Amino acid sequence: MGKKNKTSAVFTENEILIFENNFDEILEKTGCFNARSIAIFVTMYIVIMFGAMHIGGVVFLAAKMDHQCIVDSGTMDLVSEKCHINWTETETMKSSPVVKNKTSKCTRFTNEYLLNMSCSSWSSSSPLPPSGHIEPCEAWSYDQSVFQSTIISDFNLVCSNTWKTNVSQMLLMFGVLIGALVVGICSDRFGRRPLFIICLLALLVSAILSSIVKDYWLFSVVRMVVGLASIGLCVSGYVYAMEIMVEKYRVLFGQAIHATFSFGFMFFALFGYLERRWVFLNYIIAVPLALLLVIYLCVSAESPRWLVSKKRSHEGLNVFRQLTKKDDHILKNVLKVLEKNTTPILKKSSPSVPYNDSGEVIVEGNESGNTVTIFRNPVLRKISFIFFYNWFAVTCIYYGLTLNTSSLAGDPFLNFFLSGLVEIPANFGAVLLIKLWGRRPTVCLGNTVCGVALVAMVLVPEGYQAVDTTLYLIGKFCATAIFSTIYLYTVELYPTPLRGNGVGICSGFARIGGLTSLLILMLGQINTTLPYLTFGTIALVAGFLIVLLPETKGTKLPETVKDSEDLYTRRNRTVIQQCLCKNS
Known part of the structure; x- marks a missing residue:
């Protein structure tokens, strides 16, 4: 008793209102790096990297193994004894x-x-x-020269059961789809931190459980939870990082988070090379x-920006103080300077984030900030539909290109490692383009080059494998660069009360794209170039649509729908003009 609480500070009502209305400016002046904030970023980064390993884990966990029918031991003993x-x-x-x-497999x-x-x-x-005395195989032996075991060998997913492998992969992607939709909405309602904790705990439990279960259908259901x-x-994690990051570092940290998939794939290739049994490999990335x-x-x-949007500004200011590199004295001084240069603020006059009587965020008229607003508001609806298609x-x-890596000749572990390695220059190369030109030109250029490269693969004569591989890598490079940029672009166009919803729904459409890629790859059974022609056409259309959106380079994160509308109405500069001009 009597001890001062070291985790909270006393702020006046006007200081709190100043904080609400000047969040980005205060963040810029006080910084966002101390030991605790760095620990949060590093921990989240590693966690997301392990999550990427679980999504890409199907490459080794479900790797094909050559197999052959085996005869029961009783028949083998009788024939051996007889002859x-x-x-x-x-x-x-x-x-x-x-x-x-x-030889039939x-x-x-x-036996007779x-x-x-x-x-x-x-x-x-x-x-x-030859004989008509033939029956389906009931047991198989598997070639263990590359993998000692996979789910193919443990669940006998061969011959008439081959289709089950695709089911588990589809359920994994379906879980990713549900997770993208649900987590984004729930994080807007309940907070970024609780949802991250719940997802981390769910991944830990489901990943370990998937190594234990002996029934294939239960395994597939658990894998769906892994994907979610x-x-x-x-x-x-991405929304959280963007909300507490100053604008000048937002691009770099955004790309760094997307590089988790690259590093995750590379580390998983190393783990897979060292451990060839899928159960223990799964434990390595779960425990x-x-x-x-x-x-x-x-x-x-918790994200202080999210707390402000939920009318918990005093709590948000205390959390902000804990995550910045400056002490309370300097933070207080920043607030006082802003207070002197700001017209006195009345609590009910014009807060940065308005609320209704129930405490919900008011975004337009009498509408509360929820998922429906994204589709009801004309500007957000246009922005959303363009983002939906691009995602x-x-x-x-x-x-589609990543899954096709398994069909490449050579060592599977090296191929998967290289597929992750090629993404690193793509992720950080996009940083330079984003800083130089902006978000919109980077996505537009990436889609255009990707589309041209993949369509060009249709024109390559047979036998020119080097040309095919080069065009393939160009397509993968561009797709990776777009993937990381589109996340940042989306975060910067949706207002704070709807940001998690918007990113979540866009990510849901992305997962539909992931499911669709499996169907497009089946076109290869008709003609090996059809998948690339389809992917290329899809990319070219996306490159055209993105031009209709506004640029967000150098802008503050929109706090309200009105802020997003203002950004949209200022989209008067073409992509070419933007690339030729030094400033956005």
Whole structure:
């Protein structure tokens, strides 16, 4: 008793109102880096990186393994005893019929037929004579030269069960879709920090559970939760970072967060190379989440910008004080300077974020700030539909090209490592373009170059593998750069009360794009160039639509719908003019 609370400070009512109306200016003057804020960023970064590993984990967890039908041990013993032979892989191959000069992997001769075969047939180097005595395989042996085990071998997802592999992958992406929609909306309602904690805990539990379950359908359902939690971490973490970051560092930190997928893929390739059993590989990327959860609980704090938007400005100001690098004395001085230069503020006159009697944010007339407002407001509706398509397009292309990496010749671990490595220059190269030209030209140029490169693959003659690979890497490079830029662009156009909703819904359309990419890749069964032609066309349309949006370079994050409307009405500079001018 009697001790001063070191975690809170006393602020006057007018100081709180000054804080509400000048958040970005105060953030710029006081900075956003101290030991605690850096610990939050680092922890979130590592957590999101592990989430990326779980989304991309299907590349190794569900890797294909060559297989062959095996005969039950009783039949093998009887044939060996009868003909005085040692049952080897040769006899296993002979127990299956030859179809189109290839040994069948899904059917074998019946036990009765094998037992009735003469010993000379078993001793011969030729296959056993054809017979109608054939039955489906019930057990298989798997080639363990690359992987010791995957879900393919543990759940026997071969032959008539091959389709189940696609089901688990679709459910994972469906979970990502649900997570993108739900987490964004819930983070706007309940806060960024609680949703990040819930998603982290859900990922920890579901990832470990997926290694334990013995039923494939239960495994697939659990993987859906893995997808939901993984993307939830990315959505809530990205919005949080952008809300407490000053404008001059926003681009760099935005790209750094997107580089978590690049580093996640690269580390996962290393882990996969060292551990070839999928269960233990899954543990390697799941167990560390427990430690990260404890660390995050100790260092994390709610977004002060979100607290202000929820009429909890005093709490937001105290959290802001804890996350800045300046002490209370300097923060107080900044508030006093702003107070002297500002017309006296009445509490009910013109706060930066208006509220109704129920405490909900009023964004237009009598409408409260909720998801419906995004579609009801004409400006937000136009912005949203353009973003919806662009998010759909870039995710469809990104996942389509990434999943196609598994079809490349060579070492699967090296290929996956390189697919992550190529994203690093794309992510940070986009930073230079964003700073030089802005968000809109970067997305427009990226979509255009990506579309041209992928469509050009249709024109490459057979045998020019180097040209194909170069165009493929150009497409992947551009898709990655767009992916990271579109996140930042979206955050900067939606107002604070609807930012999580907007990013969440856009991310939902992105996941639909991820699901669609699986269907587009199936066009390769008709013609190998059709998927690239489709991806290229989608990119070109996206590049055209993005021109209709305003530029956000050098602007403050909009706090209200009116701020977003003002940005939209100032979209009078063309992309070419913007690129040629030094300032935005």
